[in-house]
């Protein structure tokens with residue numbers, strides 16, 4: 371397959387892209403339109419040779435038992451080294467996990483006219499069907515459609531115990547926001563030219579990700595892109611920017627991206643847990659001392675949204691801007 375040059379690649383009217391990738395595919399697009407083609411250095415080069423990793427696995431059932439101290443140590447190590455881990459035995463039954471994936475797939479299989487009812491340009495709409503990352507702003511579009519759902523927040527955070535912070539700091543979790551992004555990455559005729567999601571870190575505290583059995587998530591580790599091997603019925607958990615700040619840099623919000631493939635469509639359900647819009651996040655006082663001074667300035671979600679609408683969404687720039695020098 372050739373690396374299509376600008377002379378041969380297709381261009382469609384802008385309103386076609388705004389309707390989403392699935393809609394394009396349903397309308398018989400067999401080549402990646404120019405709108406989605408990344409510049410040469412930004413393209414995924416390790417689609418074929420990309421190494422697959424087994425992320426550290428945390429067994430949630432063991433966390434509740436006698437081995438808790440050892441499991442908390444493994445959890446801390448995973449958050450420091452990878453910023454990611456897979457969670458097994460999380461208590462959500464396989465039946466519920468299967469139904470979540472199934473109902474999500476069925477949404478994207480609805481006729482376009484049905485899906486379109488949920489489209490909105492308002493970033494705060496509680497239910498929103500959209501495409502790319504930020505379709506109002508993206509220069510190059512990514513090969514993803516999504517359904518965003520505002521949810522009732524979860525409550526239990528063993529991860530705070532792994533950092534060793536005390537009760538009062540758990541107040542950070544009061545009034546938190548929970549957003550669920552159901553991501554659909556349709557199969558792509560030229561996956562070497564585009565990405566399902568560009569390199570980014572997640573803005574919130576934590577992200578829990580349920581994925582089907584199709585590989586695609588890649589994390590940056592020691593300068594390489596590593597593909598996460600899905601474990602059936604498990605959740606991938608990753609540290610977000612707010613948690614990196616709260617932990618004063620002990621835990622890492624790691625850059626990741628999504629590669630697409632020509633064989634099958636991929637589905638993931640990402641639940642992003644973050645602080646309320648106007649709540650400031652700052653390093654926990656318990657994690658600051660003379661030898662480990664405060665490393666980040668106060669920040670909130672409104673700052674992040676402003677960053678998103680004002681500049682290109684690239685790598686870790688937001689977190690870099692919050693660092694104290």
Ligand SMILES: O=C(O)CCC(=O)C(=O)O
Pocket residue numbers: 551553567572579581586587626628637638640
């Ligand atoms: O689909 C995936 O595997 C990752 C999704 C993701 O990174 C996100 O929604 O922030």
Ligand SMILES: [Fe+2]
Pocket residue numbers: 570571572577626
């Ligand atoms: Fe992400």
